[in-house]
Amino acid sequence: MSVSPAHVARISGPGGYCSGTLIGPDAVLTCGHFFTPASPYTATTCAVAGTRRRIAHLKRFPGTDIALARLTKPVDGVDEYPDFGPTPLPLVRTVTLGFGGGATTPQTRVGRLVTGLPLAISRGLTTVVRPAALIINTPRAIKGDSGGPVLFDGRIFGVQSLILDPFGRNLGVATVSVVTPAIVEKLGALR
Incomplete structure (x- = not known):
């Protein structure tokens, strides 16, 4: 399934905000660099699909700038989640x-x-x-x-x-x- 605007999340904390993607009922794919001691995941909220949730856990993927934020509760009203694809060739x-x-x-x-x-x-x-x-x-x-x-x-x-x-x-x-x-x-x- 393609990403729709309902899948795109806004993650806000003391250090500002960043974006992300709802990829499961309580899972948001995002960047790791947003989460710092000044903006820890425990002090952030995630607004997605008309719902606001706190982040309960953050999993960083070492050596990358990729993180998976787990929300305190699933987001209701979203039944399908985006697919992943291969890295495209240059100029696409x-x-x-x-x-x-x-x-x-x-x-x-x-x-x-x-x-x-x-x-x-x-x-x-x-x-x-x-x-x-x-x-x-x-x-x-x-x-x-x-x-x-x-x-x-x-x-x-x-x-x-x-x-x-x-x-x-x-x-x-x-x-x-x-x-x-x-x-x-x-x-x-x-x-």
Whole structure:
């Protein structure tokens, strides 16, 4: 099944907010870098499908910027969940969904996959993305889109992670944390 706006989550905490995707009744796929000592998962809430829930548990996938947030209770009214797909080839069209820029509804950012990378690291060296993909988005991915689903052919292949913004100037190049088959297998066991 494709991702619908009802699947896209807004995760809010003391450090701000990020995006995510409801992939099971109480499971939200998101980025790991949002959750810090200043914004622990225990102090965050998740708004998805017209429901607000607290996060009860967070599972990070080591070496990636991918995390799975487990909610305190299942989200009612959602019967189907998005599918995962393979990483596409360069130059194919992608879609990123997220709440960047203070949006109150999920925004769509169309892009083109430029290339895959074995590794990407944030400017502050705190976020590791492995494996990664570079995407050029129009409109540009912005802060708050992190954790949102990145799609090819309606299926999730990655999670929005970083933006390239030297000296505060967003160049429109986004780094995606690729959801590998091994992670999909682990997510399937956790759903």
